[in-house]
Every structure is written in C-alpha cells, then in structure tokens.
Amino acid sequence: MPLFGSTFSPKKTPPRKSASLSNLHNLDRSTREVELGLDYGTPTMNLAGQSLKFENGQWxxxxxxxxxxxxxxxxxxxxxxxxSLSLNGLLFFFQLSETTAESHLMEKELDELKSVSRRRK
Structure with missing residues (x-):
C-alpha cells in the first residue's frame, strides 16, 4: 500500500500531429524545383573585397x-x-652526383695510400 496515495503513473503522451497535407512530395523533380525554388545558381562569396564565383569546380x-x-x-x-621547382630538383641531383663522385675519388685515393703504406712495411 502506497504511503502518499496512488502509485506512479505517467501522463499519456499526446498524439502526434498528422503528416503534412502537402502533395509536393508526389511531384517529379523538375516541377518540385520550380515550385520550391531549388535552382540557386552559382555560389558566390566575397573575400577581402574580391567577389568570387564557383564554376566547374574552381573559384x-x-x-x-x-x-x-x-x-x-x-x-x-x-x-x-x-x-623553378624542376630546375631546383635537377640542381640537387647534379650536386648529389658531384658529391658522390668526389667521395668515390677520395675513397680510391685513400685505398691507394693504404696499399703504398703496406708495401713500405
């Protein structure tokens, strides 16, 4: 037996309003665009006083x-x-080639000096 009266019973939710009575959803796309005005045209914007429009995927x-x-x-x-970027890449390639060639010459010279040093011993 409840202490302060009846048991908890929430209020019933009110019935939902009926769906739209408009029949626009039955119209084909072109008629709907004319009726609802869905043809917006090209998007435009203004940035720093410059007016831009979006055409063919580019502003x-x-x-x-x-x-x-x-x-x-x-x-x-x-x-x-x-x-400039391609020339910069070529310049880098030539500098790398020059450095590699110098390195190989130094290694060869070092090997020759080592062999001369071994012969003297």
Missing part, C-alpha cells in the same frame, strides 16, 4: 582579376614556379 574571380593579378599573369607565375 573564379568575377572581375577576371584574382588578388590583384589577372589570370594570364597567374598562369605565367604558376608555369615559372613549376619550372
């Missing part, structure tokens, strides 16, 4: 100038950078 400046440099200049700088 492109709407004015044709990106960060104060036009596209042709940017492409020229990109090609120059790639050329």
């Amino acid at each position: 492109i400046a709407e004015t044709g100038i990106s960060g104060g440099v036009d596209r042709r200049e940017a492409q020229r700088l990109r090609r120059r950078r790639e050329t």
Whole structure:
C-alpha cells in the first residue's frame, strides 16, 4: 500500500500531429524545383573585397582579376614556379652526383695510400 496515495503513473503522451497535407512530395523533380525554388545558381562569396564565383569546380574571380593579378599573369607565375621547382630538383641531383663522385675519388685515393703504406712495411 502506497504511503502518499496512488502509485506512479505517467501522463499519456499526446498524439502526434498528422503528416503534412502537402502533395509536393508526389511531384517529379523538375516541377518540385520550380515550385520550391531549388535552382540557386552559382555560389558566390566575397573575400577581402574580391567577389568570387564557383564554376566547374574552381573559384573564379568575377572581375577576371584574382588578388590583384589577372589570370594570364597567374598562369605565367604558376608555369615559372613549376619550372623553378624542376630546375631546383635537377640542381640537387647534379650536386648529389658531384658529391658522390668526389667521395668515390677520395675513397680510391685513400685505398691507394693504404696499399703504398703496406708495401713500405
């Protein structure tokens, strides 16, 4: 027997509201886009006063100038950078080759000096 009255019984949850009465989910995609306005156009953004739009997977400046440099200049700088990187790689390769050749010459000279030293003993 409970001490202060009846046993615990929670309130019943209210019934859920009925589903939407709209029939838009029955429409085909093109009609739904027209009705709901799902055609947003190209995404655009403004960074540091520069307006950019997203086209073909890349952000492109709407004015044709990106960060104060036009596209042709940017492409020229990109090609120059790639050329510099490849030349830097070649320079490293030649320096490594030169160092290796010098090392082999020193080892050969050291072996010759050791053999001359052995003959004298």
